Amino acid sequence: MxxxxxxxxxxxxxxxxxxxxxxxxxxxxxxxxxxxxxxxxxxxxxxxxxxxxxxxxxxxxxxxxxxxxxxxxxxxxxxxxxxxxxxxxxxxxxxxxxxxxxxxxxxxxxxxxxxxxxxxxxxxxxxxxxxxxxxxxxxxxxxxxxxxxxxxxxxxxxxxxxGLADGIPPLPRARRGRWREVLERSYQWFGAELDEVESLIPDTVDPESPAADHWYRQLPLDPYAATDHAEFFAVAAETFFLEPAILADALPEFYRELALFFRQNPLGGAKGP
Ligand SMILES: [Zn+2]
Incomplete structure (x- = not known):
């Protein structure tokens, strides 16, 4: 036994x-x-x-x-x-x-x-x-x-x-307000960036086709991040771990919230925000 x-x-x-x-x-x-x-x-x-x-x-x-x-x-x-x-x-x-x-x-x-x-x-x-x-x-x-x-x-x-897929993980009460605020601001900013990029795609190019990638690649995150707050968090986290400099450059505030939440700074101490 x-x-x-x-x-x-x-x-x-x-x-x-x-x-x-x-x-x-x-x-x-x-x-x-x-x-x-x-x-x-x-x-x-x-x-x-x-x-x-x-x-x-x-x-x-x-x-x-x-x-x-x-x-x-x-x-x-x-x-x-x-x-x-x-x-x-x-x-x-x-x-x-x-x-x-x-x-x-x-x-x-x-x-x-x-x-x-x-x-x-x-x-x-x-x-x-x-x-x-x-x-x-x-x-x-x-x-x-x-x-x-x-x-x-x-x-x-x-x-x-x-219990909620809302882009807000469990956080200490004192930090939740700040996360919510930064998430909203970052999400809105990215949505506007996406609109801007989409307006630049010529009518002759199907936005769903690989040919449109040339335009979408100018964005710091995959366009899927604009779906909702939960997807924004998940996509931004991928960029945080895989291409941290891109996220820190485009969305320094959200990068900082992610670094605090994950207790990691993939950019390294000296280069971090
Ligand atoms: Zn997802």
Whole structure:
């Protein structure tokens, strides 16, 4: 009995992943480069604990191997490196598809007509449920510049800790007002920037086509950030960890709020705001 209990304890606490395997996967993620040896060690230990608590399963014939598990753990643990792994305790399951997965959507327009469509997603975080990911968009070699679907979905989980996907994570009362104010100002500013960029796209270019990327690339964040406050927080967090200089330059106030919340400054002490 004691043996079984001890085993359970070990499993929950988790053993740190094999250093060589971990290092070789971590080397693929350039955005870890600014971390010092102690922080990398902390991240590796946390990855072991994360993997011991989470159940990562494949869908559509996909079988997650150690590289898949470590790639997810590294990106999921980075935002909470100086917070607490307990932030992710509300769910256990992570489902991985080989590539983007189709999700049926239903929308009711102003006339009350129901429109059914199918959306191809790279990730989804369900309130109280699993995080669903596309491996193609999660692997280090599949990441688009400044984007990590894993960080995005797990930041949604942090946002949801207080029950609301509103771009406001649980914060001490004294800091909540400031966050709300800066979030609103930053969100409005980005919306205006997006409108400006969209007005510059010639009529001959379809704004939904890759040809329009030339214009959207001028923005500091992916246009998806303009969807709502929750998406703004998740997208800005991706940029915070992957391309911190771009966020600090465009939205210094929100960068500072994120640095305080995550207790990290990816720009490094000297260069930080
Ligand atoms: Zn999202």
């Amino acid at each position: 004691i043996g079984a209990m001890f085993q359970r304890l070990i499993r929950r606490r988790g053993s740190a992943p094999d250093p060589d395997a971990w290092r070789s996967v971590a080397a693929g993620f350039e955005f870890l480069d600014h971390l010092g040896a102690a922080e990398l060690d902390r991240l590796r230990t946390m990855c072991g604990q994360f993997l011991a608590r989470k159940q990562i399963s494949g869908a559509a014939g996909f079988e997650p191997d150690e590289t898949v598990r470590l790639s997810i753990a590294i990106q999921a643990c980075l935002p909470i490196l100086h917070l607490d792994l307990a932030a992710y305790d509300g769910f256990v399951e992570i489902v991985v598809y080989p590539a983007r997965f189709l999700v049926p959507r239903e929308q009711v327009d102003e006339a009350g007509v129901v429109h059914q469509s199918v959306e191809a997603l790279s990730g989804e975080a369900m309130d109280g449920g699993p995080v669903v990911l596309s491996w193609e968009d999660t692997a280090a070699e599949g990441l688009d510049a400044g984007m990590s679907v894993v960080i995005h979905e797990f930041v949604h989980k942090l946002d949801l800790l207080d």
